[in-house]
Amino acid sequence: MEKIMPRIKEAKFKKNEIIYSAGDKSDTLYVVRRGRVKIYRLSATGKEQVIAFLNPGEFTGELALFRGGTYERFAEATMETECCTISREDLQEFLVEYPTIALKLLEEFSNRIETSEKQQTRYATEKVDTRIAMFILESLETDSTMVELPMTKKDLASYLATTPETISRKLNEFEEAGLIKRHSNKKIEVLDADELFFI
């Protein structure tokens, strides 16, 4: 590990700053230390589709390292963000030297595929009510009933494949049904998690 540390650099990004764009030459892995990063793609017809939000500890940029040479997605800081970076060459070196890192990476990739497919299945088979309800339930910390949405409605709408308007309306419905209570714009209390699950 002593060999790795000196090769790691720091990078800071301001709110709304683009970390990398689709088409950029891919040669860096970013590990989020502080802040939050939004990952999104553009569809063939140019619409933005949010894929994920990265919190501290999560990383991005790894995909393109093993395939072509360019990023396929966009990464954007949604607030003041600090990342550790490591170059493609250094990473490759470490992977050969410490094969267990590769196994860890394989595990992480497996989780990503699982997440992506789950999301894919959700878009395809569940209606908007269900997608929103599931998102809220998954955002619940253990032993808590409060959810803090860490993004704008617009980004959330993109992530859930719907529109901000629809999210507004559905949250209204949930509240009228006594399933949730809205404390502020982005703060939601879950009153009846069981019922919410079976929406």
Add this chain to the structure above:
Amino acid sequence: MEKIMPRIKEAKFKKNEIIYSAGDKSDTLYVVRRGRVKIYRLSATGKEQVIAFLNPGEFTGELALFRGGTYERFAEATMETECCTISREDLQEFLVEYPTIALKLLEEFSNRIETSEKQQTRYATEKVDTRIAMFILESLETDSTMVELPMTKKDLASYLATTPETISRKLNEFEEAGLIKRHSNKKIEVLDADELFFI
């Protein structure tokens, strides 16, 4: 490689035979040699969602090897199918012994993530016309204008997150617009690929 070969076994599956189910203990990697395998998930509400069709050369079962211990998906032979299988332990051994296999796997995983995210973006942002058109275009062999759909309309509908009825109707529209010509139930000729792309 001489060490690997003897650890590889063969498995045959009849049409509609389940290769593995979600929840099964995961301990085997399957490489398709002949036939075709349908991979699908069940959504939280029990609906079937086709994730992929595997052709000879492609493999499955690898995901769960690196994470929990159970499959999350279903694999089903859609015709007489032969697979090579390799056990979890053997694979792990090889990965440590031949680190380049891990790199290959990482590359393959990267491609899967890319595919899944692309599909995810498509469900989320494109309408049915576009999804069907794109599927047809991607099914085209190089330098050919004929597409042979290797699955039932029901499975295709599930893969494209729509219904068989809608696919029927849309293909009618495409045909009336002179973009395609239907030769038989599953055989489609693309007459105007450019126009089809901009549906």
Add this chain to the structure above:
DNA sequence: CGCTGTCTTGAAGCGTTTCAACACAAGTGG
């Protein structure tokens, strides 16, 4: 305090699904 972007609410419109009925093809057994 006023500006800008985000969020909400309402009404209209559209695309897709759903349901039901029918056509068709493939496979089975007499």
Add this chain to the structure above:
DNA sequence: CCACTTGTGTTGAAACGCTTCAAGACAGCG
């Protein structure tokens, strides 16, 4: 080889869910 069955594909009409557009409310921030 034909009748029967079963699964798959098509067509039509009705219903529904969501998006879209437009306008107004609200909040954050200089």
